[in-house]
Amino acid sequence: AQSVTQLDSQVPVFEEAPVELRCNYSSSVSVYLFWYVQYPNQGLQLLLKYLSGSTLVKGINGFEAEFNKSQTSFHLRKPSVHISDTAEYFCAVSDPLNAGNNRKLIWGLGTSLAVNP
């Protein structure tokens, strides 16, 4: 069964520093990959997704992620973070070969990004 591992549960970083949030998934077959963000006291919203094509995906708020099939990874990056990026970040995978009707997302446990001044 597909699984998602977010390698860091917490990432503290100073404002304007670069950040990378790591995500690995278990299966090497074709997958769809997502990053969602949850700001304090809010629901989740999509940052970006990879379905096919270019392995470098750009999302909202200056974030980007790179799909690496050989390493089964989908790490999220931002070159310069702001205080407002403080949030919980979730990586998720959907398996297009899932024969069932519920092609649900398999979620990582989340990475808490804390941006300090």
Next chain:
Amino acid sequence: EAQVTQNPRYLITVTGKKLTVTCSQNMNHEYMSWYRQDPGLGLRQIYYSMNVEVTDKGDVPEGYKVSRKEKRNFPLILESPSPNQTSLYFCASSLSSRGTDTQYFGPGTRLTVL
């Protein structure tokens, strides 16, 4: 504005007292689901619905019921809540269940069962 709404946002109740958390979307989405979010356990799917009158169990359905009588609404029912159902609940919707679609989440309902 395209959105998923949930009510109530916060609820404190006692063991055994039936409650309903409402969820409504205005995007004409076919697929809706309920999640619970717990520290250290991440997001777990409770129930999902492919369309009107079509619902099925997710990963943690015990103690919950749902219904989908209209496309826009997907209420979550706890007929006899217990303290282990204290959690943060999210409703989500997407255009379809294809797995490529963006999921849109409600703001969450924080439930405490005493």
